[in-house]
Amino acid sequence: MSMIAAFYGGKSILITGATGFLGKVLIEKLCRTSPDLKVIYILVRPKAGHTLQQRVSQIINTKLFEKVREVCPNLHEKIRAISADLNQNDFAISKEDMQELLSCTNIIFHCAATVRFDDHLRHAVQLNVTATQQLLFMASQMPKLEAFIHISTAFSNCNLKHIDEVIYPCSVEPKKIIDSMEWWDDAIVDEIAPKLMGDWPNTYTYTKALGEMVVQQESGNLNIAIIRPSIVGATWQEPFPGWVDNLNGPNGMIVAAGRGFLRAIRASPLAVADLIPVDTVINLTLAVGWYTAVHRPKSTLIYHCTSGNLNPCNWGKMGCQVLSTFEKIPFEKAFRRPHADFTANTITVHYWNAVSHRAPAMIYDIYLWLTGRKPRMTKLMNRLLRTISMLEYFINRSWEWSTYNTEMLMSELSPEDQRIFNFDVRQLNWLEYIENYVLGVKKYLLKEDMAGIPEAKQHLRRLRNIYYLFNTVFFLIAWRLLIARSQIARNVWFFIVSFCYKFLSYFRASSTLKA
Numbered sequence: 001m002s003m004i005a006a007f008y009g010g011k012s013i014l015i016t017g018a019t020g021f022l023g024k025v026l027i028e029k030l031c032r033t034s035p036d037l038k039v040i041y042i043l044v045r046p047k048a049g050h051t052l053q054q055r056v057s058q059i060i061n062t063k064l065f066e067k068v069r070e071v072c073p074n075l076h077e078k079i080r081a082i083s084a085d086l087n088q089n090d091f092a093i094s095k096e097d098m099q100e101l102l103s104c105t106n107i108i109f110h111c112a113a114t115v116r117f118d119d120h121l122r123h124a125v126q127l128n129v130t131a132t133q134q135l136l137f138m139a140s141q142m143p144k145l146e147a148f149i150h151i152s153t154a155f156s157n158c159n160l161k162h163i164d165e166v167i168y169p170c171s172v173e174p175k176k177i178i179d180s181m182e183w184w185d186d187a188i189v190d191e192i193a194p195k196l197m198g199d200w201p202n203t204y205t206y207t208k209a210l211g212e213m214v215v216q217q218e219s220g221n222l223n224i225a226i227i228r229p230s231i232v233g234a235t236w237q238e239p240f241p242g243w244v245d246n247l248n249g250p251n252g253m254i255v256a257a258g259r260g261f262l263r264a265i266r267a268s269p270l271a272v273a274d275l276i277p278v279d280t281v282i283n284l285t286l287a288v289g290w291y292t293a294v295h296r297p298k299s300t301l302i303y304h305c306t307s308g309n310l311n312p313c314n315w316g317k318m319g320c321q322v323l324s325t326f327e328k329i330p331f332e333k334a335f336r337r338p339h340a341d342f343t344a345n346t347i348t349v350h351y352w353n354a355v356s357h358r359a360p361a362m363i364y365d366i367y368l369w370l371t372g373r374k375p376r377m378t379k380l381m382n383r384l385l386r387t388i389s390m391l392e393y394f395i396n397r398s399w400e401w402s403t404y405n406t407e408m409l410m411s412e413l414s415p416e417d418q419r420i421f422n423f424d425v426r427q428l429n430w431l432e433y434i435e436n437y438v439l440g441v442k443k444y445l446l447k448e449d450m451a452g453i454p455e456a457k458q459h460l461r462r463l464r465n466i467y468y469l470f471n472t473v474f475f476l477i478a479w480r481l482l483i484a485r486s487q488i489a490r491n492v493w494f495f496i497v498s499f500c501y502k503f504l505s506y507f508r509a510s511s512t513l514k515a
C-alpha cells in the first residue's frame with residue numbers, strides 16, 4: 001500500500017494555479033492515486049465568456065484526464081472550483097467560500113504565479129509576492145492545516161552559480177516593496193525596477209526570490225516546504241509520455257524550430273539544459289506534501305527539482321535530438337526546413353538573424369503582398385526574436401543545484417512509493433524523453449494528426465527544391481552583376497572557364513590515346 005496515496009485519502013486540498021501547466025498534472029495525479037480524497041478546492045479566476053464550471057470541464061474533459069476519468073468516475077464532484085482572483089484583497093472570495101476553506105483545508109499547494117519574464121514589476125510583485133503573503137495569512141487561520149507547499153523556481157537565485165537548498169536574502173525586504181507598491185506610481189516603479197532587480201535578469205525570477213523570503217518570514221507555526229523546479233518540460237511517463245499544453249520555455253522553441261522559423265540560436269552547446277519533466281515535479285510535490293505533514297520538519301525545507309547534477313544533458317545534445325526527431329516526425333506547414341545552429345558568437349548571431357530569420361521573412365512578406373495577402377511574417381519573426389532574447393540568459397549558462405533534501409526524501413520513501421511517486425531523474429533516458437517531447441508538442445500542443453506525416457515530408461522536399469532553386473538563381477544573378485561591374489571578377493571568370501576547358505581537353509586527349 002502506498003503511504004503517500006493513503007495519506008491524501010479523505011483530505012481536503014486547496015490548490016492555486018490549478019488551471020496552469022503544473023496544476024493540471026497535480027490534480028490528475030492526486031485524483032488517480034488517491035481517488036478517495038475528500039475534495040480539491042481550486043481557486044479559479046473568472047474569465048470572460050466562461051463560467052467556473054466550464055473552465056473545470058474544459059480541463060477534466062481533455063486527454064490528460066482520460067485515465068483518471070476511469071479510476072474516479074465522480075471526478076466532477078471531487079473538484080470544487082472557487083471563484084477567486086489572487087490580485088484582489090482577500091482574493092475576492094465570497095464569505096461562505098472563505099469560511100469553508102478556512103475550516104476544512106488540510107493541505108495547500110500554492111502553484112499560481114505569473115511566469116512571464118517581461119511582466120511589469122508591480123503585477124509580478126502582486127501575484128508572486130503579495131498573493132503569497134495573503135495566502136500564508138489565510139493558512140495561519142486554518143485549524144486543520146497540515147502542510148503548505150509553495151512552488152518556486154530553481155532560477156529564483158539565478159544570479160548565483162552554485163545554489164544550495166536554502167533561502168538567499170534579497171537586498172530590499174519584500175514587505176518594504178509590497179508597501180511601496182501602494183504609493184509608487186508606474187513611472188517610479190519603472191525607474192526603480194532595474195535598481196531593485198540588480199543582477200536578476202527579469203521580474204519573474206526576482207519576484208519568485210522575494211516570494212520565498214515572504215514564505216520564510218511569514219511561516220509562523222505552519223508546516224511549510226518550498227519546491228524549486230528548473231525548466232519544466234513535457235511529461236516523462238505519466239499519465240502518458242510527451243504531454244504538454246503551452247508555449248512556455250522550450251515548447252515554443254521546439255514549435256518555432258520544427259516549423260522552420262527558428263534556425264539558429266545564441267546558446268552554449270555545452271551548457272547544461274536543466275530540464276525536468278512535469279510529472280517528476282508533481283511526484284516530488286506530492287511526496288513533499290506527505291513528508292511535511294507527517295514528519296513535520298523543524299524548519300522550512302527546500303527541495304531542488306533539477307536534473308543537472310544527477311543526470312546532465314546539454315543544449316547541444318538536446319538540439320541534435322530535437323532535429324533528428326523532426327526528420328522522422330516533421331511538423332506540418334513548415335515555413336522552411338528545420339535546421340539548428342548553436343553559436344555563442346555575437347557577430348555570427350547577427351549574421352544568422354539577418355540571413356536565416358529576417359531575410360526569408362521579408363521575402364515571404366513580399367510574396368504575400370504581391371499575391372494580395374496581408375504580410376505577417378516579419379512581425380511574427382520579430383516577436384520570436386524578442387522571445388529568444390529573453391530565453392538566452394538561461395541557455396548560455398550552467399548552474400549547480402545541490403539536491404540533498406530531494407535525495408534524502410527519496411530514501412525515506414517505501415519501494416512502492418518510489419515507484420508510484422518516482423522523482424529519480426537518474427532513470428531518465430534523455431534521447432527517448434526528447435523524442436517523446438517533440439512528438440507530444442506535435443500531437444497535444446499543435447494538435448496535428450500523425451496521418452499527416454507523409455504530406456509533411458513531401459512539403460519539406462518541396463521546400464528543399466525551392467531552396468536549391470532559389471540559391472542557384474541568386475548565385476547566377478549575383479555573379480552576372482559582378483562580372484558586369486568588376487574587371488577582377490571577369491578575370492576570375494575567364495580563368496575558371498579556361499581552366500575547365502583545358503582540363504576537359506586533357507581528359508579527352510588522354511582517353512583518345514588509351515583507345
Ligand SMILES: CCCCCCCCCCCCCCCCCCCC(=O)SCCNC(=O)CCNC(=O)[C@H](O)C(C)(C)COP(=O)(O)OP(=O)(O)OC[C@H]1O[C@@H](n2cnc3c(N)ncnc32)[C@H](O)[C@@H]1OP(=O)(O)O
Pocket residue numbers: 115116117118153154155230231232247248249250251252253254255256257262263264265318319322339340341342383386387390391394395
Ligand atoms: C535553433 C534550433 C533550436 C532547436 C530547439 C532546441 C530547444 C531549445 C530550447 C531552448 C529553450 C530554453 C528555455 C529556457 C527557459 C527558462 C525558464 C525558466 C523556468 C521558469 O521558472 S518559468 C517558466 C517559463 N516561463 C516562460 O517561459 C514564459 C516566457 N514567456 C514570456 O515571458 C512571454 O510570453 C513572452 C515570451 C515575453 C512573449 O510576450 P508577448 O510578446 O507579450 O506575447 P504573448 O505572451 O502575449 O503571446 C503572444 C502570442 O505569441 C505566442 N507565444 C508566446 N510565447 C511564445 C513562444 N515562446 N513561442 C512561440 N509563440 C509564443 C502566444 O501563444 C500568442 O499567440 P496568439 O496566437 O494567442 O497571439
Ligand SMILES: NC(=O)C1=CN([C@@H]2O[C@H](COP(=O)(O)OP(=O)(O)OC[C@H]3O[C@@H](n4cnc5c(N)ncnc54)[C@H](OP(=O)(O)O)[C@@H]3O)[C@@H](O)[C@H]2O)C=CC1
Pocket residue numbers: 016017018019020021022023043044045084085086087110111112113114115127151152153154208228229230231232233246248249
Ligand atoms: N513552467 C515552468 O517551466 C516552471 C514553473 N515554475 C513554477 O510553477 C508554478 C506553476 O507554473 P505553471 O503551471 O507553468 O504556470 P502557468 O502559467 O501555466 O499557470 C499559472 C496559474 O496561475 C493562475 N493565476 C495567474 N494569475 C492569477 C490570478 N490573478 N488569480 C488566480 N489565479 C491566477 C493561472 O490561472 P489562469 O488559468 O486563470 O490564467 C494558472 O492557473 C509557478 O509558481 C511557477 O513559478 C517553476 C519552474 C519552472
